[in-house]
Amino acid sequence: MKRMVDFTVNGEAREMAVDGCRSLLDALRDDVGLTGTKKGCDVGDCGACTVLVDGEPVNACLMLAVEAEGRAVETIEGLQPDVDRLHPLQDAFMRHGASQCGFCTPGILMMAKKLLDDNPRPTDEEIRFGLSGNICRCTGYTKIFDAIKSAAREMEAARP
Amino acid sequence: MRRFDYHRAETLEQASRLLTELGDDTFVFNGGTDLLVEIRERLRRVRNVVDIKQIPGLSDITYDETRGLTFGALVTVGRLENLSLVRQRYPNLRSALASLGSIQVRNRATVVGNICRASPSADTIPPLVADGAFVHIYSRTDMRVVPIAEFFTGAGKTVLAKGEIVTGITVPPAADNIGKAYLKHGRRKAMELSTVGVAVSLAMEEGVCSDIRIALGAVGATVLRAPQAEAMLRGTRLDAAAVRNAADKAMEECTPISNVRASADYRRDMVGVLTGRAIKQALETFA
Numbered sequence: 056m057k058r059m060v061d062f063t064v065n066g067e068a069r070e071m072a073v074d075g076c077r078s079l080l081d082a083l084r085d086d087v088g089l090t091g092t093k094k095g096c097d098v099g100d101c102g103a104c105t106v107l108v109d110g111e112p113v114n115a116c117l118m119l120a121v122e123a124e125g126r127a128v129e130t131i132e133g134l135q136p137d138v139d140r141l142h143p144l145q146d147a148f149m150r151h152g153a154s155q156c157g158f159c160t161p162g163i164l165m166m167a168k169k170l171l172d173d174n175p176r177p178t179d180e181e182i183r184f185g186l187s188g189n190i191c192r193c194t195g196y197t198k199i200f201d202a203i204k205s206a207a208r209e210m211e212a213a214r215p
Numbered sequence: 216m217r218r219f220d221y222h223r224a225e226t227l228e229q230a231s232r233l234l235t236e237l238g239d240d241t242f243v244f245n246g247g248t249d250l251l252v253e254i255r256e257r258l259r260r261v262r263n264v265v266d267i268k269q270i271p272g273l274s275d276i277t278y279d280e281t282r283g284l285t286f287g288a289l290v291t292v293g294r295l296e297n298l299s300l301v302r303q304r305y306p307n308l309r310s311a312l313a314s315l316g317s318i319q320v321r322n323r324a325t326v327v328g329n330i331c332r333a334s335p336s337a338d339t340i341p342p343l344v345a346d347g348a349f350v351h352i353y354s355r356t357d358m359r360v361v362p363i364a365e366f367f368t369g370a371g372k373t374v375l376a377k378g379e380i381v382t383g384i385t386v387p388p389a390a391d392n393i394g395k396a397y398l399k400h401g402r403r404k405a406m407e408l409s410t411v412g413v414a415v416s417l418a419m420e421e422g423v424c425s426d427i428r429i430a431l432g433a434v435g436a437t438v439l440r441a442p443q444a445e446a447m448l449r450g451t452r453l454d455a456a457a458v459r460n461a462a463d464k465a466m467e468e469c470t471p472i473s474n475v476r477a478s479a480d481y482r483r484d485m486v487g488v489l490t491g492r493a494i495k496q497a498l499e500t501f502a
Contacts, residue, residue, distance in 0.1 A: 056220070075221020075264075078251070098252045099320055100406070111293075114319045117248050121221055122268070166318070187405030188317020 062123040064089065065133025073120040080104045082120035083130060091131035091161050095190070102189030105162035106130050112169045114188075131161035134168060143206040143213070144168060153202035155193035163189045167203050175211055177203075217254050223266045227353045227380060230265050235378035237263045243380060244268075245288060246324040248316065249332050273382060278304075283388040286326065288381055292339070293321035305386060306500070307342035307395035307414050314338055314399045317406050327381050330366065333373050336433035340367075341414035342397045344430035344438050348386045354379045367437035393418050394497035398489045402476075409433045410477045413489040415497045417453075424453050429461075429490060434469035434482050441465040444490065453498060462490040 057072040064087055071086050080097070083106070084090050095103030097116045104115040107129040134142045144167050147153070154160040163186060170177060170185040177185065182200050191199060221244070222237070224230030234241055242250055244264035253259035267273065273287040278300055286295060295301050296312040315321055315329070315338045329339045330350065340363070348363045355378060363384070366373055375381070389395070397414040401407035412432030418425045427448050429441040444464040451457040471482035 058221070074218075076217075076219045098255055099248055099316070102317065102319060105319055111322045112319050113322050114248075114317075117251050117320070117323055119221065119244075119247065119251075119266075121223075122266070184405060185318065188319045 058121050060121055060124050062125060063127045065129055066127075071120070075119065075121055077120045078116050079106070079108075079118040079120045079123055079128070080115035082123075083115060083128070086120075089130050089132050093158050093161055095158065095162075100190070101159070101162075102166065102186075103159050103162045105165045105189065107165055107169060110169075112166050129165070131164060134164060142168070143209045144171070144203065147202040147206035147209070148199075151198045151202035151205060153194060153198040159189060159191040159193075163191065163199060167206070171203070171207055171210060175214075176207060179204075217257065217261070219254065219261045220263045221266065222263060223269055225269055227267075227270055227382065228355060230267050230270060230380055231353065231355050231378045233263070233265045234380070237265075241265060243331070245328045246291065248320050248324040249328065267380065275383075278388075280388050283386050285383055285385040287383045288325060288327040290325060290327070290383075291322060292316075292324045292326055292329070293318065295326060296321060304389035305342070305346070305395065307345060307397035307416060307497075308339065308386065310397040311338040311342045311399070311412070311414070314405070314407070314409075327384060330363070330384070331373060331375070331381055333367050333369075333371050333437070335370050335436055335438065336409045336412070337438070338397075338399060338409055338412060338432070340438040341412045341430040341432040342395070342416075343384065343386065344440065345395070345397075345414035345416040345428045346386050346389075347416075347428065348384050350381055351383045351385065352379050353382045358382075360385075364440060370436045390418070392420060392501075394500035396493040396496035396500075398493045398496070400485050400489060408476065411471075411482050411485040411489060413486065413493045415490070415493040417448075417494065417497050419453075419498075419501060422452055424448050424451055427494075429465060429493075431465065431469050431486055431490075433476075434471040434486055436470075439469055441468045441490070443468055448494075453494060458491050458494050461494075462487045465490045 093103040095101035099114040099117045106115045240262035244266045273289040276286045278284045301309045326339050350361045350366050352359050395416045399409045400411045414430040417427040431439045444461040447461045466487040471479040473479045
């Protein structure tokens with residue numbers, strides 16, 4: 056039986072009819088059409104599907120779409136502040152080569168955004184623990200940590 | 216994903232009725248971080264899930280000096296982990312909460328879900344057992360309260376009857392003379408299931424241990440107490456020799472198995488090491 060779900064994605068109101076057993080991840084990718092959020096393991100181990108729900112990072116694969124009713128979902132597509140400007144994290148990831156195959160990148164960027172929103176000057180240890188639910192098989196993480204630290208400095212400098 | 220039907224309960228009565236009437240393959244859907252994995256990996260046959268998250272009154276957290284800390288079934292691991300009260304008064308529980316899964320998982324997973332799953336390696340169970348917590352259980356005929364040590368009947372098994380729903384957990388108040396610790400042993404520091412987990416909760420009066428509970432995780436079908444080791448320590452000053460002897464006794468009292476994470480012998484050795492360390496750490500609370 057399909058259920059109607061009203062929620063917002065990246066600030067935009069959406070309504071969709073979904074099966075009760077459909078994951079938020081599948082609904083975002085296949086029903087809403089936002090394929091930036093990746094399906095890695097589909098069991099909450101890899102973090103590639105990390106999105107923010109009411110501001111909190113969750114694995115979209117471990118949440119049902121029907122549970123998004125009334126909630127605000129933020130995905131990688133909403134990270135960019137406007138069309139011709141990248142988020143400082145996205146910019147830093149490009150400059151530092153923090154993305155190789157790119158499959159983990161959307162989840163890591165969403166997690167890093169939350170990390171820096173809560174803690175603008177994280178220590179190396181805090182970054183490592185903050186990203187412990189996000190697996191990258193390409194980079195060895197060093198460039199990712201460098202990019203996050205660099206973005207943190209830039210965001211701090213840009214603050215009035 | 217394997218298909219299942221989703222039901223949303225508005226009241227405990229309705230949830231209980233659905234759990235009873237929809238048949239054996241019906242499960243409570245709370246945080247979902249374990250159930251959805253079991254469904255996808257075909258570890259559990261599920262036809263129906265009953266979402267309890269819209270039921271009012273299950274999200275509260277309260278603390279008072281006589282009753283202690285009470286939290287509802289919907290309280291997530293992440294929410295409890297970030298409470299300063301838990302940090303200060305329940306450092307053993309806090310340590311277990313912070314070591315469970317990832318931040319993403321902790322934002323969804325609930326402590327009540329963790330105990331109802333009744334995994335022998337569940338992180339939150341040893342500190343709750345060491346603290347002598349109580350489990351509140353709803354059924355359509357009455358409410359009952361069960362000491363957490365009596366809640367588990369085997370690996371993955373609990374005393375819950377069909378249609379019963381855990382509504383919350385109460386952890387007794389933490390007086391100033393009580394020291395606590397939880398040590399989790401794994402191959403890495405995060406995103407890890409416990410190979411062995413040891414929780415200690417102890418009370419000191421004028422330098423003498425007046426009470427101690429030691430709870431051992433992942434070394435038996437359920438989380439175990441170490442009653443003989445505890446008895447050896449009560450009335451002592453918890454000096455190094457007494458702690459060493461008790462840790463040896465705890466090794467005898469556990470019943471580990473060998474599996475993909477560790478051998479039984481290794482687990483038993485780690486019980487000895489971690490019991491000693493956990494007592495030492497709990498004592499440092501008073502330093």
